[in-house]
Amino acid sequence: MTIRFLTNFKARALLLLGSIIICILPGVFSSGVVTLKSIQIFKTHELFNAKPTVYFNCEGENRTIFPDVKETHVVYTFKGEESWQPLTELPDKKCKRCGLYEMDILKSADVFDEWEFCSSDFLDPDGNYVHFKDKEFNATFLCPQCVHLDNMFSMLTMIADSDHASGSHHGADTGKGMHVILVVLISAIVSTLSILGAVAAYRYWQWKKRQQDQARFLKLFEDGDDIEEELGLGPVL
């Protein structure tokens, strides 16, 4: 009974630990899939007001044409499931050279912007990253897998640094909010683990004690036999 409960408990603890590890590992080892959430272009590079063909491209990859993006100053939002999504995958700790371009029949493509696209840019806890270039475009990219503990910790140190920095309190409120959430999250994980550890230790101690009691009980029986023999009350033939 006790042993069954113990293994049951162990199994549950292992399951929990496993799921925690599974939750954390993908962010650490796999690359994050990036989708386009919204885009707004502020100008086109076409002559004669022709409709532009806007596309996204990372060096060495196929280009992704945005078939709907035709008008300036219109915010196009996407679900992330469109036929041309996702845009790319960003590996951990390695940026890609990507850009937003407009096709041109006569010459090589016009460039809205070209930049180093990194998974560490996705600092927002929801996995959003806004890339804005004045007079060119404003795009929000989404990569939930890019947000992992590494980012959380660098954010924590960033917040700590900004807290230590004297003078400007600009953005300190949002930083403090994040700080509090992180501290709560980390303490929740730590306390869950320590409670689990304490319960496991207590169960083990209980089991050990019961075994000792059992051994003592059996020993008592054996001793009882000895006493009977000594008194000559052994089996009568």
Ligand SMILES: *[C@@H]1O[C@H](CO)[C@@H](O)[C@H](O)[C@H]1NC(C)=O
């Ligand atoms: C860019 O787009 C995002 C999302 O639509 C918006 O929140 C942000 O204010 C925009 N930024 C600028 C500078 O237009």
